[in-house]
Amino acid sequence: MDTQRTGPRARTGAVEPGAGRSRGRDVPPATVARLPGYVRVLRSLSQDGVVTTSSEELAAGAGVTPAQLRKDLSFLGSYGRRGVGYDVVHLSEQISVALGLTTQRRVVIVGIGNLGHALASYSVFAERGFAVVGLIDADPAVVGTTVAGLVVQPSSALSDVVSAADATIGIIATPAAVAQDVCTALVAAGVVGILTFAPRALRVPPHVDLRAVDVASELQILAFHDHRRTGTGA
Amino acid sequence: MDTQRTGPRARTGAVEPGAGRSRGRDVPPATVARLPGYVRVLRSLSQDGVVTTSSEELAAGAGVTPAQLRKDLSFLGSYGRRGVGYDVVHLSEQISVALGLTTQRRVVIVGIGNLGHALASYSVFAERGFAVVGLIDADPAVVGTTVAGLVVQPSSALSDVVSAADATIGIIATPAAVAQDVCTALVAAGVVGILTFAPRALRVPPHVDLRAVDVASELQILAFHDHRRTGTGA
DNA sequence: TAGATTGTTAATCGATTAACAATC
């Protein structure tokens, strides 16, 4: 699907680090988008008992080139040793700090249909530092049911749920028709990041970061290449 | 999540159209990725009875700038009229032809856990030209159950299911640990496009197009901006 | 030391934006 960036995309290029940490340089959006993949590989290597790695090994695991990996890391600092490589645990920690993964973020999910249900139950979120703290749905038949240990709340409770749990991220898994209203409500409730699965462009104020996943669009992009290769469909 | 492109990404830039149709020019990957969004907006406008639109209106609906929209369309041909705008139905058809959406593509889903179940039941796929024709799972407790009108088949049947239904696209919704094996099996069975939700880099041969959605990575990217804004987590 | 591998620089490449001539 489609990965749409708004909010920070409006900035001219890179993203300003916080309090002069790292190397004081900005981190380009394309680099930020690859950092989670590096952390994932490093944690996997660490679990396998690997102590030191190289840009070649790490890049292969993440599906990028060694040059790109080193370039990406250079925006964060100098965490390797020439002639030696990278300490797996240390590099993992440094990237995690840069990404802000040392604090657990709280997430609310709006729209507990098939997809919302799957996301609420997705164990990888917890493994990677996120806590699902609230579920919201507009359907009275769904409200009150328990999903993944949480009782689904009505739409009217959205603001209270976000506030009470101090959630900073909202996931929209509703039908497209109501996605903008949900988005607006989430922003009003105070979230600063939104991940939407609804197939519709959403508008958010500049201080809110929006990412969009459109699985049907992803298939259509695959169809384009299928089409080009096989010549069907024209 | 993360949108990873392999296969065609290896080409130097743009994508060769099929038999000299459109304008004979290549379509850049970034443009291809936006075309589904334009079709979505055009179909919505059409349903609302709108006959003619402008680059301004269409771009607003898709969340891009008018200049970018016109630039994107210029790779497909000249389908507008200066001073007037675009015929909604005609432009929608032209982009659909370029994307190869005039032929229905057949999709198999591997991994019928929470996410696979949600995808199998996702009505938007059918609305946008895809038919889910096979469901595969490795769990004997899941095999034989009916999901979205299809009986889940065992892993051993993967190749037969792909062949019998002539599926060209595979969706991987399995745990990360088995994703590469499933990917390899799908390629061997003959699919030419793969959409994976497993948080792991996958390798495919050059003729296969791979797109990857990693929802946990998407949240981590949001966390980065949250972190930069609030200063927490360092 | 010699070999290995990083971090950085410079060059290339692709994508976006702005402006405007073409033309309906």
Added chain:
DNA sequence: TAGATTGTTAATCGATTAACAATC
């Protein structure tokens, strides 16, 4: 015609790649 809006060109910008000096 006058006004509107496209399609395209040129300029800018950001991302990627390659090469290599630095240095462990």
